[in-house]
């Protein structure tokens with residue numbers, strides 16, 4: 276369609292720009308409340324000042340997420356979609372024109388909380404990451420297959436709560452791998468055990484291979 | 487727009503049909519994994535056989551939710567949207583033509599897991615209900631204001647987990663009431679304390695006022 280063609284043109288421009296600067300661009304997609312912002316707060320604390328990071332964050336309303344990220348030491352630019360259910364390349368490229376995130380090693384895009392619509396939009400990212408919290412149920416990969424098929428990583432979040440909920444990690448891994456055999460499947464907690472070590476190691480590995 | 491006008495025509499037909507039979511029609515909207523199906527399973531167990539209930543449930547993929555509901559004793563018809571991020575009146579009216587849910591007191595529509603898009607579609611329901619789990623964060627009403635402004639009830643789910651997460655019930659209630667002063671705000675757990683008493687009382691009250 277014409278809309279996607281225009282989107283892809285802008286996404287291509289973004290990708291070109293960040294391949295010149297060797298900036299790794301990561302697009303985080305999840306349901307509302309799966310822990311995108313909390314993971315980024317923990318990432319800011321773990322990797323600053325060694326790496327220079329920034330985030331463009333999309334929401335329907337409020338600047339809450341950008342405020343949280345800035346307080347955690349990560350420069351952040353808030354996109355307000357005014358009701359839109361996903362980010363597209365136009366919104367991201369307009370944000371980048373305003374935000375001036377020049378010298379960054381890692382650019383995060385925190386998408387609007389939505390496990391369906393953001394899947395089909397290329398934002399110029401190197402890859403998408405799907406977050407799934409242990410509190411959402413272990414049936415989600417097959418129920419929302421598109422994002423799990425396209426994401427480079429499936430990040431299980433809030434694993435510190437595993438003792439309190441029913442969540443069969445093996446089943447979720449199997450479903451994720453069925454949809455996408457190459458997916459990096461990792462288990463994290465931004466607030467407790469096991470921490471975010473698998474996540475930061477994955478980012479470092481992907482940055483190295485972009486260089 | 488033409489699409490919404492056609493949607494509203496079909497929604498009107500659905501509403502007419504169920505006002506003749508005095509069936510209460512409830513449209514449940516939430517993020518993926520907030521607990522819609524689990525609440526309906528508990529509702530089936532609490533209200534059967536006194537009330538005759540049925541459910542039309544929408545998902546992108548799998549029949550898992552309809553299977554769960556049928557196993558809990560609630561007749562259920564699964565709509566597969568094939569990628570669509572919300573139910574519309576056409577999908578619901580086609581499902582009703584197949585499902586033959588004739589003599590029911592309560593018809594539930596479990597919408598696709600998505601806190602944004604389902605808000606704008608009238609499905610012929612008497613009202614929408616927004617579910618928000620305590621594990622998703624207490625910042626959501628203002629971050630996703632449209633559904634909380636339009637829902638007749640804001641149902642907090644998984645309250646048995648309150649001891650393990652940060653969730654300020656007072657703040658969430660205040661935000662929900664700011665967006666919609668008439669909203670019925672209730673706190674539930676389908677698996678533990680405090681149970682679903684406030685929810686079933688609300689349904690009975692709304693059924694009585696439709697009769």
Ligand SMILES: Nc1nc2c(ncn2[C@@H]2O[C@H](COP(=O)(O)OP(=O)(O)OP(=O)(O)O)[C@@H](O)[C@H]2O)c(=O)[nH]1
Nearest residue numbers: 307308309310311312313388433464465466622623
């Ligand atoms: N126990 C626990 N709670 C977490 C963890 N990560 C996030 N949370 C909680 O989950 C809730 C939502 O977290 P957010 O980071 O705001 O989620 P989000 O995906 O950014 O939400 P949206 O931007 O609205 O889509 C908050 O109450 C967090 O405290 C974790 O690792 N462990």
Ligand SMILES: Nc1nc2c(ncn2[C@@H]2O[C@H](COP(=O)(O)OP(=O)(O)OP(=O)(O)O)[C@@H](O)[C@H]2O)c(=O)[nH]1
Nearest residue numbers: 411412518519520521522523524599644675676677
């Ligand atoms: N502790 C606790 N967990 C719950 C409760 N209700 C639901 N859950 C859990 O939350 C997860 C998701 O529940 P579902 O009922 O499948 O959620 P849903 O909203 O129907 O999900 P989708 O249909 O995919 O949008 C499952 O692991 C449930 O066991 C509750 O009251 N307490």
Ligand SMILES: [Mg+2]
Nearest residue numbers: 311312340385
């Ligand atoms: Mg966030």
Ligand SMILES: [Mg+2]
Nearest residue numbers: 522523551596
């Ligand atoms: Mg469900």
Ligand SMILES: [Zn+2]
Nearest residue numbers: 360392571603
């Ligand atoms: Zn959408």
Ligand SMILES: [Zn+2]
Nearest residue numbers: 360571572603
């Ligand atoms: Zn939609």
